[in-house]
Amino acid sequence: MSYTSFALVGAGTVGYGIVAGLAAKNVPIVVLSRPGSKNLEELPAGAKSEVVDTTDTDAVAAIFKKHKVDVVLATLTTTANKAQYPLIDAAKAAGVKLFVPSEYGMPTEGQTEGILGEKNDVAAYAKKSGIPSLRVFAGGFVEYIPWLFTYTENKKINVVGEGDVAASYNAVADVIGFVVHVLTTLPPAELEDKIFRIEGDRKRPSEIAALLNTTIERVDKMPGELSELRTGLSIAFSSGAGSTGWDAVNKTEGTGDAAAGSANKLWPGHSWQTIKQVHNL
Known part of the structure; x- marks a missing residue:
């Protein structure tokens, strides 16, 4: 296994599936939710939960440290891209090894406008912060x-x-399965600052x-x-x-590793x- 402990913010359709997939492999996974969230009531067996103001960098960093988190995954809605910035700051403070931003759609690399531009900015911020990232483009x-x-x-x-x-x-289940698979089988060197394109x-x-x-x-x-x-x-x-x-x-x-579906081989x-x-x- 490449990493041993995970944290996820945003347990929607994709997020919940990733949590379930990691929990099924007996991989430590903690889900962070804001006070009043109902998502925590539906978590699969084996997944832990923490209620925290996700804009509070110090509080989030403390949770990452408590659970010895190696990887932080964000699976937020497209209108909440900027909510990832305090998560990156917290990850940096806690010594997290990999940040997986909320992508899972059209390619965002090089985009400068709108929602796609916002997503590209998040990846750029992680890089500037010195935290390796993994971006998954699913169309x-x-x-x-x-x-x-x-x-x-x-x-x-x-x-x-x-x-x-x-x-x-891509089918939702395939996107979820791919993310769980690569994060639990590939070595860090094959995940850090990579872009995976599936089809x-x-x-x-x-x-x-x-x-x-x-x-x-x-x-x-x-x-x-x-x-x-x-x-x-x-x-x-x-x-x-x-x-x-x-x-x-x-x-x-x-072309090559930048071609559509090039990451399917993983x-x-x-x-x-x-x-x-x-x-x-």
């Missing part, structure tokens, strides 16, 4: 495809503009439409709730940024789930 979650393309609104695959560019997709399936919107037995609907903005958010995501995916191999600086696909023997399998198509 889109397979389970969220109907939401992403607002299929639930009109039974069409809605795309802003003319875009029909291939993107990377369970790769499809264009037209190919997804065919799987769902529907058609493409080109729109100026996405219909339904959270239109602005989903419109922005559609524009990003149409630009090519939905691929885990996307190079935001050169606006092209990466989980030998694993069968990655496809869109067809997850949605029983």
Whole structure:
């Protein structure tokens, strides 16, 4: 095992799965939650919990020291990127060996604007602080495809503009399993300051439409709730940024270890789930 003790902040869908996966391997894992959080009531057996103001650097550092934490994982919502800064400060103070920021989406390396830019800034801050980081780019979650393309609104695959560019997709369980696997099997030298790009399936919107037995609907903005958010995501995916191999600086696909799915080899023997399998198509 590369590290022996973990801490996680943000036990949502991905976070809870990582906690469960580590606990199942009998790996020490402590979950930090703010006062009043209900997440602590649902933790799997073997996982420990601590209630703390996660903006209080000294208090968080004390917990990291108490549990002799080697690795801190953040699995926060995309609107809480800046909440990772005090966690990094606490990790630095406690001598944490690796910080895994809240990524698990489109590639953020080289991004300078919006949410993706905020995520890139977090990684830069960890590096400036002298804490090695591990970033995992997963593209889109397979389970969220109907939401992403607002299929639930009109039974069409809605795309802003003319875009029909291939993107990377991963099942939530595969993302969770990959993170747990690499953190518990790879040596630190293969994890520190690395970017892993995984890809369970790769499809264009037209190919997804065919799987769902529907058609493409080109729109100026996405219909339904959270239109602005989903419109922005559609524009990003149409630009090519939905691929885990996307190079935001050169606006092209990466090659070698920067290619989409290049990190799949780190989980030998694993069968990655496809869109067809997850949605029983």
